[in-house]
Amino acid sequence: MKIKTKLILGVGLLFAMIVLLTVLSSIYINRLSNDTKNILIANYNSIEYSRQMINALNDGITNPNSNKSFSENLEKQNKNNTETGEKELTEKVVYDFKILLENPSDSSIQYIIRKDLSEIMLLNMQAIQNKSKIAETTANTAITWISVTGSICFIIAFVLLFNLPSNIANPIKELTESIKQIASKNYSERVHFESNSEFGQLAKSFNTMAKKLEEYSNSDLERLMMAKQRIEILINNMREPVIGLDELNNILFMNETILKIAGLKKEEVIGENIETIANKNDLISALIQNESKSEIETVKQKPSSIKIFADNKESYFEKEVIPIKIIPTGEETERNIGKVILLQNITTYKELDFAKNNFIATISHELKTPISAIKMSVQLLENNQIGVLNLEQQNLINSIKEDTVRLLKITSELLNMTQVESGSIQINLVPCNALDIVDYAINATKMMAEQKQISIKINIGNNLPKVLADTEKTAWVLTNLLSNAIRYTYEKSII
Structure with a gap:
């Protein structure tokens, strides 16, 4: 039987027993209530009416109050005849009362x-006594039926309490033990449950899994050896130098490229600590000299450049240390099991970088000569001996003069481009006025803005403190930003 069916039957049976006890109790409680109600309402009232009439007779029928009391109680009794013979006796009392x-x-x-x-x-x-006996009989019957039904329900519930949980828990416990055996690499473990239940299907799947694991385990060593050979072939055929280390910095592998560059032999390094090899080899020493043991093991470091003499020339390599971490099965914390040192040949990129820097330097020197000539020509035009300039001409000369100065500064910056690329650009930080930098950028782009009828609005607070910056380079950056803004802004707009 399936677990679902067992649960439905067990819970359904308990529910049915609860309903049965509830219905049975309600029926007998209702019967007892009706019997008690009949005793109180009918017979008790008749006795009370008769007693009141006897009291009225004792007080004297000639007394108006007694007469009235007798008449009222007689009328009530005449409407409350419930027992056999009671009606005839009441009618006789009515007849005799008229005579009286x-x-x-x-x-x-x-x-x-x-x-x-x-x-x-x-x-x-007598009727009260009879009805009391009936009520007592009803109560005894109710107690009997409820007791019998309750006992049956208790027995059924007791059986379900001890059998139903075990039917579910025992297979789970057995399955848990089998899983522990599998986790301990005992792949011959099997489970056997009732085939018609859900646990039977689970056991079938579990046994299939265990059988496959057993097959895989038998062929595991061969597969591991083949995988190891594939990895070794892959590493040895890599053009980039590669070194593999374990968690103690012992060398696991070195490919042919790094062995050739370092002048080492494979049998001399495998299994040795890399620090021991570094003491005998300058290249290996250069690879690990800037790294602490803890950093290699726990942190993936940023690539760094290193210069090596290889292939009869200076070659440049980018070194990257990649830590290898795993989370062991059944655990939650990462564990370091080694690292890989990878060297990527960037000689070609370095050569291109040198060529670019030489090209920029040459262009900068070539530009300086015509710019200096333009500057000298502007100075000659400003000489009044040649001729007096009108206001518009003077504005043009001033604009050319400012652009010439700016071009000279740009060529100077181009000469320092190598510093920018290497991250060692020289910044001359001095306290300066931010408004002066803004004015410089606006004056440099004023003509360009006027051509497109663009207005430049300045919103700067008063009494601003000085800022620590390189005035020339900051003004250059702001000028470029403002030039781009003017270039991509519609005419007659506001910046």
Whole structure:
């Protein structure tokens, strides 16, 4: 039987028992309530009416209050005839009461009425006793049925309590133990459950998995050896030098490229500590001299350049240390198991970089000569001996003069481009006024903005503190930004 079916039957049976007990209890409680209600309402009222009428007779029927009380209770009793013979006795009392009203002093009539009322009381007392016995019988029957039903429900619930959880927990426990055996590499472990249940399907899948693991385990060593050979062939055929280290910095492998460059032999280095090899080999020493042991093991370092004499020339390599970390099976914390030192040949890029720098330097020197000539020509034009310039001409001369100065500065910056590329550019940081830098950039782009009828709005606070910056280079950057803004802004716009 399936686990789902067992759970449905077990829970459904418990639910049915609860409903059965509830319905059975409700039925018998309702019966007891009705029996008690009948005793209180019908018979008790008849006894009370009879007692009131006897009291009225004792007080004297000639008394108006007694007469009224007798009449009212007689009328109520006439409407409350519930027992056999009670109606006839009540009618007789009514008849005798009429006679008594005509002869109030007739004691024989009063005796007859008292006798009839006593019989009515006796009749209702007997009815109360009978109904009490019926209620008691009903209560006993209810107790019997509820007890029997409750006992049956208790037995069923007790059986379910001990059997249903074990039917679910025992297979899970057995499966857990089998999984532990598999985790311990005991791949011959098998589980056997009832085939019709969900656990049977699980056992079938588990046994299939264990069988495949057993097959894989038998062929694991051969596969590992083949995988090792593939990796060794791959590493040895890499053009880039590669060194593999374990967590103790012992050398696991070196490919042919690094062995050739370092002048080492494979059998001399495998299994040796890299620091021991570094003491005997300058190249290996250069590879690890700037690295601490802890950093190599825990942190992936940024690539760094190193110069090596290889292939009868100076070659440049970019060194990268890659830590190898794993999370062991069943654990949550990473563990370092080694690292790989990879050298990438960047000689070609370095040569291109040198050629670019030489080209920039040559162009800068070549540009300086015509720019200096333009500057000298501007100075000659400003000489009044040649001729007096009008205001518009003077503005043009000033603009040319400023552009010439700026071009000279740009060529100077081009000469320092190698410093920029190497990250060692010289910055002359001095306290300066931010407004002066802004004015310089605006004056440098003023003509360009006027051509497109673009207005430049300045929003600078008063009493600003001086900033620490390189005035020339900051102004150059701001001028470039402003020039781009003017170039890509529509005419008659505002910047």
